[in-house]
Amino acid sequence: MEINPRRARELGMSRPISRRDFFDGVAMAVGAAALGSLTGCGMDAAAPGRIGTDRLEVPGQVTFPPGLTGLQGNTPAALSVPHALRDDRFWQYAGEARPTGENYDLVVVGGGISGVSAAFEWLRNDPNARVLILDNHDEIGGHARRNVFAPKGRMGPLIGYGGSQSIEAPSVWTAEGKNLLYLLDVDLAKFRTYFDRKLYSDFGMTDSVMCDRESFATEKLVRLTGGLTPERLAAQLPIGDRARRDLVRLYKNPPDYLRGLSRDQKEKRLAALTYSRYLLEVARVHPDVERFFRTTSSDEWAYDTTAFGAIDAWGSAKGWDYPGFQGLKLHRDKPSRFNSPSVIKQWDADDPDIYHFPEGNQALVRMMVGRMIPGFTDATDMDGITTAAFDYGKLDLAANRVRFRLSSPVVSVANDGGADKATSATVGYFDGNAIRTVGAGAVIMACWNMVIPYLVPELPGEQREALRKAVKMPLLYATVQLRDWTAWQRARVTRTRWTGAYWCVSELDHPVSMPGYTCSRDPSEPINVHMVATPAQSGMAPSQGAVAGRHVLINTPFSFMEYTIRDQLTRLLGAAGFEPERDIEAITVNRWGHGYAPEYCRPWNDFYPDGPLPADIARRRCGRIAIANSDSVPAAYADAAISAAYRAVAELQR
Known part of the structure; x- marks a missing residue:
């Protein structure tokens, strides 16, 4: 994790751009006062390494999280309290809980796709209900996060996604997921017009693979062009004759190895x-x-x-x-x-990869929140949500039947009385200064399932153990705003898989335009580049690799992430005229230390598919407390999160 100072200067690390940098800081948080300093709005958590502006100013709004750059997502501000609970450092300093006097029909713990879907479905069945959504992040949507930039020379903002990406394979979405799309009036057929599937190919651009220096003695970019044969592919790779023969055999005529x-x-x-x-x-x-x-x-x-x-x-x-x-x-x-x-x-699904809002699936979250909370947005339909105005100051008003409370990590959830007889529950959260409690007729835990045992100690031991097995996979989604994409056009690539470098994917933004919003259509225009890194340790079982990779990730500074972004884009595009100091105008890294829900798979889960499955035990209702989140399915897809929400609502409302 070293940065070469000379190389850093060459890559433009000294240039003031939209970014900010801080280390995790969680291990140093002691006492309620220290915890409080880390749990406010993410903008206040920046350390002195901050350079340039870190927000897109929106007049008349309290704050605009999508405009924040630098390190976002699972920031130290969002993770300090959950980590303190995990490490048994919270309660000894927390002090006594202070009731707010608030009572709700439903309290939802977790404001991601699953939590917001749960609130939306609850209100559909009970329109007069009072609902509170609590989340530890500074933004709605959980992993469904959007990134917004204001590049010079462009009319209007440039919008990207920082998490949940697309409505993937909608033809085989769950019934609950399809129902939500119907309720939100999402017309999937419109994406056939909104998504330009020929934009990049008309410029002669293709997918590619970078055989990088982390894997091979010689670095080589290989374009996966139409008409490419296995022989021509193998001939371009920086490998020896035997390896080339083996590669061609795999593609053309592999024998029956299990004859x-x-x-x-x-x-x-x-x-x-x-x-x-x-x-x-x-x-x-x-x-x-x-x-x-x-x-x-x-x-x-x-x-x-x-x-x-x-x-x-x-x-x-x-x-x-x-x-x-x-x-x-x-x-x-x-x-x-x-x-x-x-x-x-998805075995027989043949959906094109076009069902994508510029901001990803946060569009679905915003449509739901906009319909539940008056004044949050001036549009809640598919065609208006991307360019709508949003007022975060309206999220948590006392007059609202539905309230969304950000930067409020939940620390305790308990049935009032025994789980078998309880008719209500009490929820405690940390407001940055003290623990506050609210009353709830029902609670839906739509947060990471692995944290639930720390929040609901009354759960049976078998269920707590099953919940702890939902070890989420860490990942990084970086959105890099470039001055233009002429170098990509010259290199004739639109997406690159790296064979061993820090970022495993670099790709130009999806060419999708919505009413009032136009994607970058000319190489001379600003554009977003999406990059993916998967920190899980190689050579281990997914859950073990996730833990090992997360330990490294949480201590990886933003400066290293920026350095590798600049380095890899220069290695990919430098020969085509890319200059990082000139061309990179802003960087947002969405850190999801707890990212994808862990799906059961072979060879690691011997109990699959015959069972018993840990999720069947983990998601059991406990009195007035039900469990949602895609972890409870488990599957790392938006429709899984929605189905989990519907199930939890049904358990509590029947």
Whole structure:
């Protein structure tokens, strides 16, 4: 995690841009006063390393979190109290709780897609209910976060996504997810016009792979052009003759590596292997071939192929991804029972990747919040939500039936009386100075499931243990605002997978325009670049790799993240005229130390698919307390979060 000072100067690290920098600071937080200093608005948590402006000013608004740059998401401000609870450092300094005198029909813990969907569904069934949503972040939507920039020379802001990205494979969304889209009047057919699928290809731009110096002796960019053959691909890679032959064999004519086994036996064998092990131990390819494919799974699963199951690689194989299974003669008429739930769910889905708002799925959250809280926004429809005005000062007004309280981490939830007889509950949260409590007729825990045992100690031991197994995968979503994208056009790439560098993906923003909002259509115009890093430790089980990677991530300063962003974009585009000091105008890194919900998968979860499944135990209702969040499904998709919300509402309202 070293920064070369000379290289940093060359990359423009000294240039004042929109960014801010701070270390985690959680371990130094002692006492309620220290906790309070870390739990206010994220803008107040910046350390002296702050450079330039860190917010987009919006006249007449209390604060505008989407305009914040630098480190966002799971910031020290958002994590200080949860970490203090985890480390048993909170209650000894917290002091006595102070009742607010507020009482609600429903209190929702967690303001992400699941929590807001729960409040929205509760109100649909009980329009007169009083609802309070509490969240530890400074922004609504949880992982569904948007990033907004104001580049020079552009009419209006430039909007990107910092978390939950798209309405993925809507044809196979859950019934609850489809119902919410219907209630919000989201017309998916409009995206066929809004999303320009030919913009980049008309400029001759393609996907690509960077065989980087972290993986190979020589760094080489390879464009995945139309008509590219395995032989031509292999010839361009910085690998030896044997590795080239092995790569071509995987794509063109792999033998039946499991000859003599039945279909069921072959599936069981694949279920016991990772894709990396399959390549090295079964296909016996050269290690350079395995290194070439290692990050193929990283963007979607938040871990590489040393953890990604071979059975899911077989189920996901298409195009240039995951070759080597054709010779097994496993007909693709149906998935294997050992495939992960999402692979099975999307088996026959053929949806184009176009169902995307410029701000990602936070658009859905904003539509719901806007319909529940008067004055928060001046538009709540699909066509108006991206360019709508938002007033965060309206979120927590006493006159509202629905209130959304940000930067308010919940510290305790308890049934009033025994769980079997309780008719109400009490919720405590930290307001930055003291613990405050509110009364609730019902509580929905739509937060990370792994934190629930620290908040609801009355849960049975078996359930607490099951909840702790929901170890989320860490990831980073960076939005880099560039002056223009002429270098990308010259390099003729639109998306690049890196084989071993810190950021595993670099890609131009989705070319989607909404009424009143136009994406960047000319290379001379400003644009957002999206970058993904997956900190999970390679070579470990997903849950173990997540913990190890998160420990490193939480102590990784923003300056290192910025350095690697500048370095990799320069390595990718420098030959095409990219100059980081000139071309990078703003950087926002959305740190999700607790990111993707962990999906059950082979070879790591022997109990899957036959059960019993930990989530079945973890999500049990306890008196007037129900459990939602995509962790409770578990699956890292927006419709999973929505379905979990609907289930929790049904449990409490029946």
